[in-house]
Every structure is written in C-alpha cells, then in structure tokens.
Amino acid sequence: SQQGEEDPQALSIQEGENATMNCSYKTSINNLQWYRQNSGRGLVHLILIRSNEREKHSGRLRVTLDTSKKSSSLLITASRAADTASYFCATVLDSGGYQKVTFGIGTKLQVIP
Amino acid sequence: GAVVSQHPSWVICKSGTSVKIECRSLDFQATTMFWYRQFPKQSLMLMATSNEGSKATYEQGVEKDKFLINHASLTLSTLTVTSAHPEDSSFYICSARAGLALSDTQYFGPGTRLTVL
Numbered sequence: 680s681q682q683g684e685e686d687p688q689a690l691s692i693q694e695g696e697n698a699t700m701n702c703s704y705k706t707s708i709n710n711l712q713w714y715r716q717n718s719g720r721g722l723v724h725l726i727l728i729r730s731n732e733r734e735k736h737s738g739r740l741r742v743t744l745d746t747s748k749k750s751s752s753l754l755i756t757a758s759r760a761a762d763t764a765s766y767f768c769a770t771v772l773d774s775g776g777y778q779k780v781t782f783g784i785g786t787k788l789q790v791i792p
Numbered sequence: 793g794a795v796v797s798q799h800p801s802w803v804i805c806k807s808g809t810s811v812k813i814e815c816r817s818l819d820f821q822a823t824t825m826f827w828y829r830q831f832p833k834q835s836l837m838l839m840a841t842s843n844e845g846s847k848a849t850y851e852q853g854v855e856k857d858k859f860l861i862n863h864a865s866l867t868l869s870t871l872t873v874t875s876a877h878p879e880d881s882s883f884y885i886c887s888a889r890a891g892l893a894l895s896d897t898q899y900f901g902p903g904t905r906l907t908v909l
Contacts, residue, residue: 712897714900719883719903719905720902720903721796721798721885721900721901721902721903722836722885722887722900723900724897724898724899724900727897767835767836779838780826780838780898781838782828782835782836782837782838783835784834784835785835
C-alpha cells in the first residue's frame with residue numbers, strides 16, 4: 680500500500696450524519712494535512728496536525744493523529760450536501776532540507792440531502 | 793485568504809507541441825512552489841518543488857528535460873511540457889507556500905487540464 684492511504688475509498692451518507700475518513704501512512708512525518716477537492720477543481724486546505732499533536736478541531740472538522748499506529752482520521756460532524764467532495768490526506772516530511780509531500784488516493788464522500 | 797491562480801484553465805494541443813502553464817500567487821510572495829499532476833480518479837503526484845531563483849528539485853521518475861520549471865519571481869512559476877504526447881494528458885495543479893517552515897500551508901491553484909491529441 681502507498682503512503683497516505685485513505686479508507687474508505689468511497690462513502691455515502693445522509694445529510695446530518697457524521698462522516699469519518701481514515702488515513703494510514705508508512706514513514707515518519709513532520710505533519711499531516713487534510714484537503715478537500717471538488718470535482719475537477721483544485722485542492723482546498725482543511726486542517727494541519729503536527730506530529731506532536733493528537734487531536735485538532737476546526738468548526739465541524741475533527742482530526743486525530745496516532746503516530747504509533749501511523750494513522751489519522753478526519754471526522755465531519757453534521758454533514759451537509761455541500762460537503763460532497765473528495766478528501767485527501769497528505770503527509771509532510773522534511774527530507775534533506777526539502778519538504779516532501781505525499782498525497783493519498785482520497786475518499787470520495789457523497790452527502791445525500 | 794491566499795489565492796493562487798493558474799493559466800490556462802484548460803488546453804488542447806497536438807502531439808509534439810509544447811505547452812506552458814503559469815502559476816501565480818496573487819496576494820503573497822511564494823518562496824516555494826510545487827507542481828503536481830493528477831490522473832483521473834487518482835491522487836495528486838508531486839512532480840517537482842521549486843524555490844525562487846534556484847533550480848527545481850524533481851521527484852524520481854519525472855523527466856526534468858520534458859517538464860521544464862521556471863520560478864523566476866516570488867509570484868510566478870511556469871511549467872512547460874515539451875513535446876507533449878497523449879500520455880501527458882492530465883490535470884496539472886500547482887501550489888505555493890509563503891514561508892519556509894514545514895507547517896506553512898500550501899495554497900493550491902485551480903488546476904490546468906491538458907489534453908494532448
């Protein structure tokens with residue numbers, strides 16, 4: 680499996696429900712970031728969590744990081760139809776003085792009104 | 793918030809021609825810009841990292857002579873796909889980072905869809 684691998688790959692929920700997406704990675708990291716991408720559009724940065732942090736909140740988003748398990752989760756509470764998008768995690772590692780960012784394959788979330 | 797633009801939004805070209813894609817940071821100075829490509833239903837793959845005024849660092853497997861990157865100013869980076877072929881058809885996305893810290897956020901452009909006939 681590749682660095683920054685999300686699961687599930689696709690998720691369909693009803694509006695108002697919570698959506699949980701997971702991301703696993705293999706190497707050590709400096710931080711992990713979550714992005715969303717609407718179809719055919721660029722990425723929008725959602726939240727960044729550093730390797731020494733365990734949990735972070737931003738509005739309806741909650742991100743956890745477990746470096747011992749090399750995994751992170753993104754929780755979207757009280758989902759809305761507008762949350763329909765693909766969500767990617769990206770691991771960031773400083774390697775030899777330059778920053779290597781690796782994206783996962785993403786989770787496609789559909790929120791049904 | 794920080795805005796990154798790309799031009800053109802989409803381009804269709806004949807095989808063998810070269811295509812230049814521009815990436816601009818509109819309201820901040822970008823010390824580092826990144827170029828990614830994304831194939832349909834796949835994730836972004838980092839192609840290269842460029843710091844203003846220096847040569848780009850290419851990821852393994854990316855041909856630097858085919859994908860020419862120029863980061864001549866703090867607000868502009870260009871990616872030129874030379875002698876494009878149908879297999880180069882993809883969605884190319886740039887991102888820009890204002891600072892040098894690892895935690896500095898990357899701001900992504902809207903992407904450029906390249907179709908090579």
